[in-house]
Amino acid sequence: MRTFNVPQREQVSENNQAIFDALKSKLGFVPNLYATYAHSDTALENYLNFSGAKTSLSAKEKEVVNLAVSQVNDCLYCLSAHTAIGKMNGFRDEQIVEFRAGYSTENDKLDALAKLAKNITEKRGRTDDNVLENFFSVGYDKGNLIDVISLVGDKTISNYIHSTTQIPVDFPEAKPLEATIV
Known part of the structure; x- marks a missing residue:
């Protein structure tokens, strides 16, 4: 079975490090799933932009x-x-x-x-x-x-x-x- 690590701040791109810092400031921690997105240099930012976009839903x-x-x-x-x-x-x-x-x-x-x-x-x-x-x-x-x-x-x-x-x-x-x- 494959094992996926949850990347730590020092293991991700500079852009993702900045996102980790913002998440830690806002939430108090970086959720493991968000950190996993950071295996990609772009996916975490893309996901957070998409999930945080304006919507008609409350x-x-x-x-x-x-x-x-x-x-x-x-x-x-x-x-x-x-x-x-x-x-x-x-x-x-x-x-x-x-x-x-x-x-x-x-x-x-x-x-x-x-x-x-x-x-x-x-x-x-x-x-x-x-x-x-x-x-x-x-x-x-x-x-x-x-x-x-x-x-x-x-x-x-x-x-x-x-x-x-x-x-x-x-x-x-x-x-x-x-x-x-x-």
């Missing part, structure tokens, strides 16, 4: 998508990170479990969003018409749809990096979905 809506996509793609790292971020955005454990499973019992709009993100990911973009119509019926528009698809792609990249490298999770580990549903 921070909470982005977390709904991140959780649903990461569950479909079975990415422990991203599930763990976005569970923590979801809590920082005010979601309760029960809500996070529902978003991971691709629905919400408390909010019709977030329910439609979670279902769409799950369906897009499972069907690799061949979205079911009824899921799409439900998304539009709760008030989302075509611009929101494109932003969701972009976010699905953004999150899938990170999911695949972790799935390929299996670098250590440096967030409290999310429990398997089956263990969280009572």
Whole structure:
């Protein structure tokens, strides 16, 4: 089995060192997944620009998508990170479990969003018409749809990096979905 190291600051390009410094200043540490992007001289900056770009989705809506996509793609790292971020955005454990499973019992709009993100990911973009119509019926528009698809792609990249490298999770580990549903 291949082993991927998590590069340290002194092992990455000057550009990535500056990004590491900014991340450490902002977050208090450099998440292992971000550090793994720094194996490339350009991927970390490109990823952070893409994931931090303007969007029509709120921070909470982005977390709904991140959780649903990461569950479909079975990415422990991203599930763990976005569970923590979801809590920082005010979601309760029960809500996070529902978003991971691709629905919400408390909010019709977030329910439609979670279902769409799950369906897009499972069907690799061949979205079911009824899921799409439900998304539009709760008030989302075509611009929101494109932003969701972009976010699905953004999150899938990170999911695949972790799935390929299996670098250590440096967030409290999310429990398997089956263990969280009572």
